[in-house]
Amino acid sequence: MAGRIKGQLLKGTTTLLVLSVLREGELYGYEIAQRIRDKSGGAFIPSEGSLYPALHSLEAAGALDASWRESDRGPRRRYYKITKGGLGMLEEHATEWAVFSQGMARAVGGADR
Amino acid sequence: MTALLGYVVVLGGLLVAAVWLVRRSERRLGAGPDAHAAPTQLGTDVTAEITPYLDRMTGELALPAADVAEVRAELADHLQDSIASLEAEGLDRDSAIREALGRLGPAAELGRQLRMAHQSTRRLLAGVGGGVFAGGGGFVLGYLGGIMLALFAALALALATPPLAAVGLRLPDITSGDHSGNAVNSIFLAVATAIAAGAATRYAVRTSASLSRRTPRSVAAFWAVGGGLGFGWWAIFGMRGAQSWPSVAIELCVPVVAAVAAFARIERSMPHVGRWALVVGLVAVVGSGLVFAVAGSVSSSVINTIGQQPDLHLDSVAPAAPTAWLPEDANFGGGWGSDWSSGGTQVSLELDPNLGAPAIAAILANWREVRFEAWHALPMDMPGLLAGIEEAWHALPMDMPGLLAGIDTRYSSPIEVQPASFSGTSFEAVFHLERFRDSGSWWIVLTAVGPDGHRYRLESGMGGDARFNGSAWDWLTAPQ
Numbered sequence: 001m002a003g004r005i006k007g008q009l010l011k012g013t014t015t016l017l018v019l020s021v022l023r024e025g026e027l028y029g030y031e032i033a034q035r036i037r038d039k040s041g042g043a044f045i046p047s048e049g050s051l052y053p054a055l056h057s058l059e060a061a062g063a064l065d066a067s068w069r070e071s072d073r074g075p076r077r078r079y080y081k082i083t084k085g086g087l088g089m090l091e092e093h094a095t096e097w098a099v100f101s102q103g104m105a106r107a108v109g110g111a112d113r
Numbered sequence: 114m115t116a117l118l119g120y121v122v123v124l125g126g127l128l129v130a131a132v133w134l135v136r137r138s139e140r141r142l143g144a145g146p147d148a149h150a151a152p153t154q155l156g157t158d159v160t161a162e163i164t165p166y167l168d169r170m171t172g173e174l175a176l177p178a179a180d181v182a183e184v185r186a187e188l189a190d191h192l193q194d195s196i197a198s199l200e201a202e203g204l205d206r207d208s209a210i211r212e213a214l215g216r217l218g219p220a221a222e223l224g225r226q227l228r229m230a231h232q233s234t235r236r237l238l239a240g241v242g243g244g245v246f247a248g249g250g251g252f253v254l255g256y257l258g259g260i261m262l263a264l265f266a267a268l269a270l271a272l273a274t275p276p277l278a279a280v281g282l283r284l285p286d287i288t289s290g291d292h293s294g295n296a297v298n299s300i301f302l303a304v305a306t307a308i309a310a311g312a313a314t315r316y317a318v319r320t321s322a323s324l325s326r327r328t329p330r331s332v333a334a335f336w337a338v339g340g341g342l343g344f345g346w347w348a349i350f351g352m353r354g355a356q357s358w359p360s361v362a363i364e365l366c367v368p369v370v371a372a373v374a375a376f377a378r379i380e381r382s383m384p385h386v387g388r389w390a391l392v393v394g395l396v397a398v399v400g401s402g403l404v405f406a407v408a409g410s411v412s413s414s415v416i417n418t419i420g421q422q423p424d425l426h427l428d429s430v431a432p433a434a435p436t437a438w439l440p441e442d443a444n445f446g447g448g449w450g451s452d453w454s455s456g457g458t459q460v461s462l463e464l465d466p467n468l469g470a471p472a473i474a475a476i477l478a479n480w481r482e483v484r485f486e487a488w489h490a491l492p493m494d495m496p497g498l499l500a501g502i503e504e505a506w507h508a509l510p511m512d513m514p515g516l517l518a519g520i521d522t523r524y525s526s527p528i529e530v531q532p533a534s535f536s537g538t539s540f541e542a543v544f545h546l547e548r549f550r551d552s553g554s555w556w557i558v559l560t561a562v563g564p565d566g567h568r569y570r571l572e573s574g575m576g577g578d579a580r581f582n583g584s585a586w587d588w589l590t591a592p593q
Contacts, residue, residue, distance in 0.1 A: 048217050048218075052184075053226035053230040056231055060231060061233070076190075
């Protein structure tokens with residue numbers, strides 16, 4: 001896929017991506033990966049191997065709550081829900097990302113001129 | 114009363130909070146809900162294919178059992194979803210399994226990443242704090258359990274003694290010469306402390322493992338060293354009382370018990386402390402507080418002084434001072450006194466307040482090296498009614514001395530000698546008879562060296578009882 005972001009660029013963005021999709025509602029691990037891919041039009045496909053450590057780190061930091069319950073499709077799943085602290089963390093990361101991306105756009109645009 | 118209320122509130126609150134904390138921890142350290150242990154079924158069963166991967170991953174986790182079960186179940190569910198989705202996209206089963214596992218990456222690396230995600234510094238600090246707290250609660254519970262156990266053991270021994278005596282088997286009398294039962298109390302308390310130290314370390318290990326998201330065995334060494342040093346120091350150097358060889362031996366075992374309890378079968382769940390056990394524990398806390406408060410107020414009101422007896426064998430210490438070297442009106446009629454509040458036995462012999470300054474000066478001029486000598490004394494045999502009264506006294510939780518029959522002539526030297534300092538109108542000295550293992554009954558005499566260079570007895574003295582009071586270390590290093 002020509003528009004897909006490479007792994008190195010994705011590093012450090014997993015937290016922001018996870019928090020941003022969970023802002024819309026509770027999801028379980030596999031759904032989170034799917035939702036990130038769908039929302040980014042396939043540009044972001046987070047490594048599933050880094051997704052779960054990120055989810056568990058966020059839970060340990062109090063940004064997420066996790067609970068086991070029945071999924072829409074029947075079987076029990078571990079659902080993650082963003083907390084108040086998680087919303088604050090999302091806002092902080094989003095601001096950092098905006099500054100970073102604008103800076104990158106200016107720098108890369110400047111190099112083109 | 115306020116202090117007692119504070120004692121009950123603090124210990125009771127600690128007990129309830131610690132039990133709650135431990136119960137919570139036990140749920141995490143347990144196997145976890147069965148529903149989480151196995152992957153849920155979705156579409157075709159791929160359990161057999163993904164199990165080796167999950168085994169390698171969980172081998173790196175080193176988390177409490179419930180966390181391991183949860184992580185395993187979550188990833189199994191994820192793999193089931195992923196494989197089903199890939200099969201729906203057209204991949205055959207084997208390819209779908211390979212692709213799904215490949216997306217998760219190397220199992221060992223995933224396990225390490227997940228372990229690091231769980232074992233944060235914040236949780237480590239929570240584990241240490243929670244471990245200390247739960248250890249405190251475990252100590253209180255263990256202490257109460259230990260006292261109950263020691264009481265049951267004493268009861269069993271008391272019941273077993275007559276039948277054993279009937280068949281000619283006599284148990285060693287550890288209460289010999291211990292009329293007030295303090296040495297037995299020391300054994301009880303040493304047993305309770307050993308059990309409490311073990312319970313505290315175990316509670317600390319289990320709770321800190323749960324809160325810090327580690328396996329109990331991985332934190333056991335920390336608590337074994339901490340518990341062994343802390344409780345060991347306290348048991349050997351800090352716990353003071355009327356010691357005996359059994360109590361000292363038990364106290365020396367306390368650090369070992371604390372350390373072993375941190376490791377021995379530590380993966381096994383703690384016994385469930387139910388509501389009734391908690392109620393009994395709280396009642397025991399309140400009850401023991403009341404007993405200590407009452408016993409303390411009774412024993413502190415007792416004065417330990419004894420009157421003189423007609424034949425005290427005092428000449429075995431030193432001959433009486435010739436009256437020629439004492440002023441005509443010199444006597445020590447002011448009387449003896451003793452004070453235990455200084456940590457030892459402070460004795461004072463006050464001169465007759467009617468003596469004038471010239472008479473006192475004459476005494477001090479004629480006599481040198483004035484000193485108090487503490488000698489072993491003989492308890493008095495009291496037939497009939499007196500013996501019954503003495504026995505009744507000793508049954509009370511009071512510090513009541515026996516009556517004394519004077520110097521025990523089997524001893525050729527005093528227990529302790531202290532120079533007498535003259536202050537105002539009295540000679541004074543502080544004895545530490547409680548630091549001797551076998552001082553028992555004592556008699557203190559005032560002696561001095563006269564103008565002829567021989568030592569004489571200036572006054573007949575006073576007697577009392579002393580029992581050893583110190584730590585296990587004091588006992589081991591005490592003079593005989």
